Amino acid sequence: MIDLHCHVLPGLDDGPTSTFQALAMARIAVASGTTTLVATPHIDVHWRVNPVDLPRRAAAFSQALQQEGIELELHIGGEIALSRLADLRPEELDGLRLGGGPYLLLESPLSPMAGDFDMLLLTIHARGEPIVLAHPERCPLFQQEPERLIRLVEAGFLCSITTGSLLGQFGESVRRFTIELLREGLVHDLASDCHDDRQRPPGLADALARAEHELPGIAAQQRWLTTLAPAAILAGDPLPPRPPRGDSAWRDSAW
């Protein structure tokens, strides 16, 4: 499995504070069947991570993985906040594309005060930027007006949801909204958004199974959501066809 959204590089943001903790996260990822992590530190005005530093940081962590015999492929990206996007130079932006592919991972604002940011997103997208939205299910604007998210997906945006949302870590309303997004076929990727080895650990294997009673057959979508679609995103290829739904709990209009 490929995890497109991870805070795994130590000492950069609110991810692991030490290489020791980052290695513990890597071990959990491998044990749960993840083969590839894309390190996506916060690129925002709070943490002020310098994109230029990321290759060096990733190389150091890759070396630590090798020394520990942990077989994990590590790529670089960034979870870019809209507040920082305008400040990034083109070459910095290019260094933040997921796995060196074409896609940018943009953070869906968690503040209810974010305004009509979707209009800005559409403008950016119209310039030819392919965009994956990080955790749209946690975004108040999309929760209140799902049609705004639908419009973005129809325009070509991809949605990456977070395992913790399915597991209820962000509350029942977020969990229910996540189920709705899956039901409506608005989800293109499942990522861990891992931050540590305890509260928000890596691992993609079990989250979908928890939703099986509400969306029978959803667990069968796991390979598409965690391997096939993210591989296409990294490669810049069109997403492969989704597997058949096979149950009437899914809405026909969603696909």
Ligand SMILES: [Fe+2]
């Ligand atoms: Fe994140």
